[in-house]
Amino acid sequence: MNISFTELTGSSVKLVPLRPEHAEGLYEASKHPEIWTYLPQKITSLISAERWIIDALQQQETGKELPLVVVDQTTGRIVGSTRLLNISIPNRQLEIGWTWYNPSVWRTKVNTECKYLLLQYCFENLHTVRVQFTADARNDRSNKAIKRIGAIQEGVLRKNRILEDGYIRDACVYSIIEDEWSSVKSKLQQFLLKDYADFNDAPHPIVYNIT
Numbered sequence: 001m002n003i004s005f006t007e008l009t010g011s012s013v014k015l016v017p018l019r020p021e022h023a024e025g026l027y028e029a030s031k032h033p034e035i036w037t038y039l040p041q042k043i044t045s046l047i048s049a050e051r052w053i054i055d056a057l058q059q060q061e062t063g064k065e066l067p068l069v070v071v072d073q074t075t076g077r078i079v080g081s082t083r084l085l086n087i088s089i090p091n092r093q094l095e096i097g098w099t100w101y102n103p104s105v106w107r108t109k110v111n112t113e114c115k116y117l118l119l120q121y122c123f124e125n126l127h128t129v130r131v132q133f134t135a136d137a138r139n140d141r142s143n144k145a146i147k148r149i150g151a152i153q154e155g156v157l158r159k160n161r162i163l164e165d166g167y168i169r170d171a172c173v174y175s176i177i178e179d180e181w182s183s184v185k186s187k188l189q190q191f192l193l194k195d196y197a198d199f200n201d202a203p204h205p206i207v208y209n210i211t
Contacts, residue, residue: 001089001126003066008117012074013110015117018056018067018081023049025078026069029102038136039100040163063087070101070114079105082114086132093130094122109192115149116188123181130177137170146174150184
């Protein structure tokens with residue numbers, strides 16, 4: 001598993017490895033308190049965005065994570081962030097997590113296309129055998145979104161993380177394994193076709209490019 005790329009490009013978004021110069025764009029995208037209700041860390045200022053990036057890049061240096069920014073292809077603006085984390089090269093598995101978006105792209109095609117790009121990269125380029133997702137048990141929106149793409153719930157980790165406000169959360173754990181990727185891929189493609197039709201976008205939305 002050689003986890004290295006310049007960007008993953010879809011029809012409406014692209015995923016780019018996080019860099020220090022993304023601080024201002026991340027901060028602008030993060031100015032909505034509801035983004036951070038269930039996440040263990042928050043971006044509340046430009047300084048905290050810079051600190052958030054430093055922490056993320058330190059995790060990248062361990063080889064266990066790859067933090068990414070989500071860029072809207074139409075506007076060129078950063079609209080969120082996500083990561084590959086808990087990377088285990090010997091076991092060919094990892095997790096997709098730390099995902100957040102500006103509310104302006106909630107309930108749009110953005111999350112579907114991001115998951116499509118990441119899962120296709122994981123299963124078809126990295127040849128992973130398992131991709132995991134974790135969500136705060138209270139976060140109905142995230143749990144529904146994970147189930148929607150076809151991930152299977154494996155269980156609940158009780159009191160597995162203490163959040164900044166002191167709350168000790170339970171986490172729902174899901175996975176997609178390599179045997180399931182073909183059916184999950186077809187489902188995501190159908191979602192994207194419908195999403196693009198609903199948004200009156202190009203008739204052939206399934207564009208995938210890795211550089």
